[in-house]
Amino acid sequence: MKLTTVKEIYREREKYLDQEITVGGWVRSVRDSKTFGFVVLHDGTYFETLQVVYHDTMDNFAEISKLNVGAAIIVKGTLVATPQAKQPFEIQATEISVEGASAPDYPLQKKRHSLEYLRTITHLRSRTNTFQAVFRVRSLCAYAIHKFFQERGFVYVHTPLITGSDCEGAGEMFQVTTMDLNNIPTDEKGNIDYSKDFFGKETNLTVSGQLNCETFAQAFRNVYTFGPTFRAENSNTTRHAAEFWMIEPECAFADLEDNMNLAESMLKYVIRYVLENAPEEMNFFNSFVDKGLLDRLNHVANSEFGRVTYTEAIKLLEKNNDKFDYKVSWGCDLQTEHERYLTEQIFKKPIFVTDYPKEIKAFYMKMNEDGKTVAAMDCLVPGIGEIIGGSQREDDYGKLKARMDELGLKEEDYDFYLDLRKYGSTRHSGYGLGFERCVMYLTGMGNIRDVIPFPRTVNNCDL
Amino acid sequence: MKLTTVKEIYREREKYLDQEITVGGWVRSVRDSKTFGFVVLHDGTYFETLQVVYHDTMDNFAEISKLNVGAAIIVKGTLVATPQAKQPFEIQATEISVEGASAPDYPLQKKRHSLEYLRTITHLRSRTNTFQAVFRVRSLCAYAIHKFFQERGFVYVHTPLITGSDCEGAGEMFQVTTMDLNNIPTDEKGNIDYSKDFFGKETNLTVSGQLNCETFAQAFRNVYTFGPTFRAENSNTTRHAAEFWMIEPECAFADLEDNMNLAESMLKYVIRYVLENAPEEMNFFNSFVDKGLLDRLNHVANSEFGRVTYTEAIKLLEKNNDKFDYKVSWGCDLQTEHERYLTEQIFKKPIFVTDYPKEIKAFYMKMNEDGKTVAAMDCLVPGIGEIIGGSQREDDYGKLKARMDELGLKEEDYDFYLDLRKYGSTRHSGYGLGFERCVMYLTGMGNIRDVIPFPRTVNNCDL
Numbered sequence: 025m026k027l028t029t030v031k032e033i034y035r036e037r038e039k040y041l042d043q044e045i046t047v048g049g050w051v052r053s054v055r056d057s058k059t060f061g062f063v064v065l066h067d068g069t070y071f072e073t074l075q076v077v078y079h080d081t082m083d084n085f086a087e088i089s090k091l092n093v094g095a096a097i098i099v100k101g102t103l104v105a106t107p108q109a110k111q112p113f114e115i116q117a118t119e120i121s122v123e124g125a126s127a128p129d130y131p132l133q134k135k136r137h138s139l140e141y142l143r144t145i146t147h148l149r150s151r152t153n154t155f156q157a158v159f160r161v162r163s164l165c166a167y168a169i170h171k172f173f174q175e176r177g178f179v180y181v182h183t184p185l186i187t188g189s190d191c192e193g194a195g196e197m198f199q200v201t202t203m204d205l206n207n208i209p210t211d212e213k214g215n216i217d218y219s220k221d222f223f224g225k226e227t228n229l230t231v232s233g234q235l236n237c238e239t240f241a242q243a244f245r246n247v248y249t250f251g252p253t254f255r256a257e258n259s260n261t262t263r264h265a266a267e268f269w270m271i272e273p274e275c276a277f278a279d280l281e282d283n284m285n286l287a288e289s290m291l292k293y294v295i296r297y298v299l300e301n302a303p304e305e306m307n308f309f310n311s312f313v314d315k316g317l318l319d320r321l322n323h324v325a326n327s328e329f330g331r332v333t334y335t336e337a338i339k340l341l342e343k344n345n346d347k348f349d350y351k352v353s354w355g356c357d358l359q360t361e362h363e364r365y366l367t368e369q370i371f372k373k374p375i376f377v378t379d380y381p382k383e384i385k386a387f388y389m390k391m392n393e394d395g396k397t398v399a400a401m402d403c404l405v406p407g408i409g410e411i412i413g414g415s416q417r418e419d420d421y422g423k424l425k426a427r428m429d430e431l432g433l434k435e436e437d438y439d440f441y442l443d444l445r446k447y448g449s450t451r452h453s454g455y456g457l458g459f460e461r462c463v464m465y466l467t468g469m470g471n472i473r474d475v476i477p478f479p480r481t482v483n484n485c486d487l
Numbered sequence: 488m489k490l491t492t493v494k495e496i497y498r499e500r501e502k503y504l505d506q507e508i509t510v511g512g513w514v515r516s517v518r519d520s521k522t523f524g525f526v527v528l529h530d531g532t533y534f535e536t537l538q539v540v541y542h543d544t545m546d547n548f549a550e551i552s553k554l555n556v557g558a559a560i561i562v563k564g565t566l567v568a569t570p571q572a573k574q575p576f577e578i579q580a581t582e583i584s585v586e587g588a589s590a591p592d593y594p595l596q597k598k599r600h601s602l603e604y605l606r607t608i609t610h611l612r613s614r615t616n617t618f619q620a621v622f623r624v625r626s627l628c629a630y631a632i633h634k635f636f637q638e639r640g641f642v643y644v645h646t647p648l649i650t651g652s653d654c655e656g657a658g659e660m661f662q663v664t665t666m667d668l669n670n671i672p673t674d675e676k677g678n679i680d681y682s683k684d685f686f687g688k689e690t691n692l693t694v695s696g697q698l699n700c701e702t703f704a705q706a707f708r709n710v711y712t713f714g715p716t717f718r719a720e721n722s723n724t725t726r727h728a729a730e731f732w733m734i735e736p737e738c739a740f741a742d743l744e745d746n747m748n749l750a751e752s753m754l755k756y757v758i759r760y761v762l763e764n765a766p767e768e769m770n771f772f773n774s775f776v777d778k779g780l781l782d783r784l785n786h787v788a789n790s791e792f793g794r795v796t797y798t799e800a801i802k803l804l805e806k807n808n809d810k811f812d813y814k815v816s817w818g819c820d821l822q823t824e825h826e827r828y829l830t831e832q833i834f835k836k837p838i839f840v841t842d843y844p845k846e847i848k849a850f851y852m853k854m855n856e857d858g859k860t861v862a863a864m865d866c867l868v869p870g871i872g873e874i875i876g877g878s879q880r881e882d883d884y885g886k887l888k889a890r891m892d893e894l895g896l897k898e899e900d901y902d903f904y905l906d907l908r909k910y911g912s913t914r915h916s917g918y919g920l921g922f923e924r925c926v927m928y929l930t931g932m933g934n935i936r937d938v939i940p941f942p943r944t945v946n947n948c949d950l
Binding site for chain 1: 488490492494511512513514530531532557558559561586587588589590593594609610611613614618619622623625626627629630633637640642643644645646647648649650651652659661662663664665666668669671679685686687688690692698699702703705706707708709714715717719721729730732739740741742745882903904906907908909910911912913914939940941943945946947948949950
């Protein structure tokens with residue numbers, strides 16, 4: 025059915041003023057006096073609402089006046105300017121039909137509900153202002169990321185979700201199986217017989233698409249993956265989810281410098297895209313969720329990101345060790361408190377920290393000349409700390425193999441990965457951006473459960 | 488590092504002719520005479536290759552001449568027009584450095600390899616012409632789908648992968664668990680104690696995001712999900728994979744007619760986008776994979792799709808029952824042979840078949856007035872048969888509940904879904920498009936394993 029959207033009305037008002045239009049949406053509130061009434065209508069296409077005026081000349085005046093919050097209606101009428109009123113225009117309705125009523129026990133009322141309460145009704149919470157804003161920004165942010173990479177000729181690779189290998193030993197994994205757990209097949213020694221499982225071997229849900237991405241970068245030069253990843257960590261924090269989305273670009277003929285430039289451009293592009301395409305939502309967050317949000321994002325979009333080596337960063341932090349719960353010294357991993365101190369207090373802008381000790385980074389990172397550090401980079405932003413982690417990859421067969429041996433990684437699990445260093449190896453780099461962390465950063469929302477449509481966390485898998 | 492891409496050279500040749508440029512890529516072939524030689528270079532950004540001419544004035548002339556297929560090199564030189572030659576230009580190299588050699592046992596040689604062989608080297612096959620074309624088209628196709636929906640204001644919803652419910656009982660599922668399979672916790676009755684599993688209950692990988700999508704459509708009006716879905720079916724065919732991607736839009740205030748219009752626009756948009764943005768790849772498919780491909784796609788992009796009810800379609804097919812392995816009659820499900828006959832022989836263009844018997848369709852489809860059929864639609868296209876399946880959804884609480892009871896579905900598993908019919912229900916519709924089937928259709932590739940970067944099928948989960 026042809027309905028004019030509230031977005032069209034706000035964005036192209038001249039086209040619709042004094043015209044007869046039909047709109048459909050959900051009732052946010054109704055108030056009536058004896059002869060006329062007002063409905064505040066939200067149609068889901070736009071953050072703002074539309075006021076509908078109706079009169080007792082309508083046959084169903086009483087029915088409309090009794091509508092509960094949440095009811096779906098279709099309104100026919102004329103859009104008129106209301107220069108004296110708070111809202112710029114309203115619809116003078118000639119006809120309102122009820123598409124679907126809303127039962128009296130509707131769990132969303134006109135008052136403000138707590139985020140905790142709303143988490144108990146994930147199927148309805150996206151009808152509230154906060155979640156309208158969050159999930160529209162999430163959608164725009166996802167698209168901005170695709171747009172950024174596609175405009176630069178990157179090939180989007182769907183890396184697999186079910187995997188037979190544990191990429192970097194990056195945390196606990198979920199097992200995937202079709203075996204009957206009441207009757208698990210075993211071999212003659214009593215061990216589980218995975219040859220009877222669906223894939224003929226033990227399989228898990230992926231923790232990263234990076235290694236797969238590297239195989240594609242060595243064919244297409246610039247590629248990215250953007251898909252779900254999983255961690256079976258038993259951590260009940262505001263920043264951990266068992267299922268989340270990740271963006272991982274990978275570029276051949278690219279060193280650490282190229283990698284940082286790409287990450288910086290991408291972050292700025294995404295921030296600008298969202299500010300431009302969701303101004304109402306972003307103003308809402310800035311007013312009601314996180315007062316400094318717009319200033320912070322504009323600052324990031326317009327700063328040249330700083331660069332500092334891990335070794336220099338440690339020196340800077342050591343001078344302030346009295347301020348930290350965990351004292352730093354060369355060799356230790358940076359905690360969020362250190363990351364935030366660096367970016368917020370010392371540099372006062374986003375920074376890349378580079379060249380970390382090899383011991384605290386993954387096996388595939390390129391060894392620096394010093395033999396102690398690797399060509400890693402973490403991007404730290406004010407308000408959150410680390411938002412991106414990446415590295416140049418070890419492209420030398422011998423060095424990679426030696427590092428794998430050192431760490432006891434089995435060659436047969438990584439033969440495809442070693443092959444990339446055997447046949448036309450190139451210097452290459454990539455990084456990972458946790459998508460939810462990015463959305464939290466853009467919206468100021470403090471709990472990862474509130475930026476995922478249907479969050480999965482320990483003991484929670486609703487719908 | 489700043490490298491000019493082969494794509495830039497082909498697309499903006501005037502800008503680069505007679506200029507000194509640097510390119511990086513992989514060797515497709517080398518041939519040399521005593522004083523000079525030719526390298527055919529592919530850089531992954533473009534389907535075509537670039538010819539490099541090098542001379543014995545170079546110090547490493549001998550090294551270059553001995554390079555194996557697959558080696559990575561960086562070439563500095565001048566781009567010159569070659570009006571007499573097959574290729575439009577070449578690089579006269581002044582410097583070639585070897586970024587990474589290619590070992591003599593490189594599994595890809597200059598000859599044509601079979602698709603079966605290439606499936607055994609998924610980490611390398613994307614370096615061949617066929618897979619360069621397939622995976623670039625796959626990437627463009629994914630982006631075109633996002634672009635189509637985003638331009639129309641649809642909100643992209645990441646529906647969950649791990650789920651506690653079996654949407655529509657749509658096939659066998661993979662179980663997801665963190666329990667130790669050697670020591671599965673049981674309760675006092677000896678049953679598996681899922682309260683000890685990660686989510687505190689039995690969980691699986693999703694087979695469809697539709698029901699989740701519907702909750703968002705009732706908030707945002709127009710939404711879509713585009714993500715991985717899973718089927719643990721033990722079917723070893725050229726059309727089944729255990730892990731594949733699916734696009735599922737869902738629209739509030741939309742009936743079956745709106746749904747078909749959306750599907751038709753989307754298919755045409757995607758075809759046009761790919762034809763426009765990957766002309767070289769599409770010509771390759773048309774020449775080497777599927778001779779009638781371009782004609783077929785252009786025909787679809789420019790046809791008005793036909794519409795026929797299931798009941799009429801059965802009548803048309805019954806007249807031709809002698810041509811079918813499975814004879815049709817009212818009530819039976821359509822097989823691929825029937826679908827193809829309808830779209831290829833009878834209508835000679837894409838068609839929507841609508842209003843199927845309720846018995847062969849899912850519980851959530853809207854019952855028609857006749858009480859026998861539901862407002863379902865399948866889109867059939869020449870060359871493949873069904874490519875899209877969708878329906879208007881039952882939006883009436885009472886009718887939905889009655890149908891669920893009839894089929895023995897448990898109310899507690901679907902209370903969120905029933906809520907949508909209780910609080911502001913709207914007529915609404917949606918459909919599902921299997922992404923891999925779409926890519927097969929666009930490329931003419933005949934095996935689903937060849938359009939998925941790392942396919943997962945029975946007994947196959949490499950990398």
